[in-house]
Amino acid sequence: MYETLEALSRESRNRIMARLKQTLAVVPPPLALELPDIVKPDPAWGGKDDPLSLLRVSMMRMKGDLTELEGADAIPWHVSKILEAEGAPMEVAIGSDEGLRSLPWDEAGLSVIDPSGIASESAGVSRALCAVAETGSVVFCSGSANPTTVNFMVKYHFAVIRREQIVPSFEDLWGIIRPRYMEGDRMRAVNIISGPSATADVEATLTVGAHGPCRFELLLIDGQF
């Protein structure tokens, strides 16, 4: 009936838009003035804690782990200890992030693999943008330095941020990512991750480890990194 899907889409668009414009009043932009002020949740518990304690509680609620480390050099040793305890292969997938790659992985008995080599039992380490104390979420931005594949394909996922990258509430996140969008940084994928993957699809029983990581741990680093 239609020569191409573009033609089909165009015809549909014309009819849909015609109906909408017939129904809706024509109001010249800017319309944002009419939008309501965004309301933040007023926590019924623990809201007055400092961001770090709040983050700890919220991450625990989402079945994620949080570990404070003195410096970045402690990361490989910590990861190695966990992987050994889990009986996992002693290798970590890391993107092209120089800061992460240059840590003393060899000394801790770990080999670094490229994200393209992730297998079903692999572990991965990636650098995050920030962590949201109130919801226990860690936010990542895609790119070759820390590719999205590390966030979703590994079995054990370790995220790294500096202590000052904790923000109190979810709404603070928009203040961090909007300027980047505005400056033309596309950020193909922004992943807001709250705990390990989970499903309750079999007999309504929560099972940790669905398609994404089975273990999710945030490593907090002091000082420069």
Added chain:
Amino acid sequence: MEKNEKDFLHGASAAMADKQLQANLGRLMMILRTMHSAGVGSAANFEDLRRCASEVKRHTLEHLDFYLETFEKKVIEKGGKVYYAETCEDLNSIVVEICRRRGARIAVKGKSMVSEETGLNRALEKAGIEVTETDMGEYIVQLAHERPSHLVGPAIHKNKEQIADLFMKHHDLGPRSLDNIPSIVAEGRKVLREKFIKADVGITGANALIAETGSVLLVTNEGNGDLCSTLPKVHIVVSGIEKVVPRLEDAGAILRVLARSITGQAMSCYTSIFTGPREGPEDAGPEEFHVVLLDNHRSEILAGEFRDILRCIRCSSCMNHCPVFGVTGGHAYGSVYVGPMGSVLTPLMEGMREAGDLPDACCGDDRCAEVCPMMIPLPDLLRRLRTRKWNMGIGSRPLKWGLSAYMKTALRPRLFHAASGAAAVLASMLQGGKKRPVSSLNRMHGIKTHLPSPQGKPFFSPLGRKRREL
């Protein structure tokens, strides 16, 4: 969009006779209601959050044309493509054509109600494209050739033994034991991981479309949506036109009430914002990014007296608190959208003659309106649909006779009081003053219920006496 079963009453009878469904559904409903109250309780100002989210959506719908155009412009600016589909068939043809152009043979799908609405899977299979659902529950019902029975727990009508049998039959993995839930989930993970890696195309829905950045917001707990949108070379998003919101903050306002209303969490495990295709050969992610927007009567609904239903964010709160849905489950509705929101949406999309029985699946307790995070007046909308149906003269003859007889009596107070008094005496005589199973209900719908015997005097007569005494 199609409606399988003959009508709601037959579907409901079958559901109530299904012991497995009754046990699992009862359990799920109890869990979801408990989690819902925990989620609502975790914010002292939940009412304000609800008001904020509904206000955002109300505003957007009032200027839907403007925000759709803005969204479209931004997606194109960032290297993606936008298509419009007026009907379900249009959407299916567009998606199939995108796949054909890439020579795609294998597709993986994240959970998407819009794709259920259009019957996309069948269209893809007809075009020779293998399609696999990747949400654990959706995958299970796909293997069983069934429909999802609940928005959040699609396979909730099955027990773990039935699921293990399905996996044994469909997965060629040799002898193994699947006698506990973690082993079943682990096998699902393993089999589906292979599919993700092999797939040429990933198809997902959207929880919101963000106009200012041209982004698509997607929420999951399993992480399947993210694998669908990261690993295959093509990512196709299918969404209704009503999903657009102006800014990042506005999507946030919806997120604030969404997870709390579904599972009681402050945030689901995975919330992702996708903007365009991969940024270069070094980046992970798809080479092509397409967004297909479906109308399917939404623009007509927007113009009429049911606009409020377009605020729906598919959280499933209304059905989780609906006493009718609580005993019938989703299959009885015979439609993609079920429970109170489905009983409003389905007749509007398919027509009163096709789905006019759904607005009757309501006991009028108004819980759905109390829990709806988008403040949709569901009971009012259902009443309006029942009125519309009455005015159109649709319905079974006995029902119409009964209702008009009732109307004629109820409009004459003396006659009404006399008749209700007589009915109470008659019912009491018939039951012999004892609690007894009501046999006609029992025969018709498999319901075993004991109604108390009427006590001889209708409610109005002591009330009337009291009033005279005053």
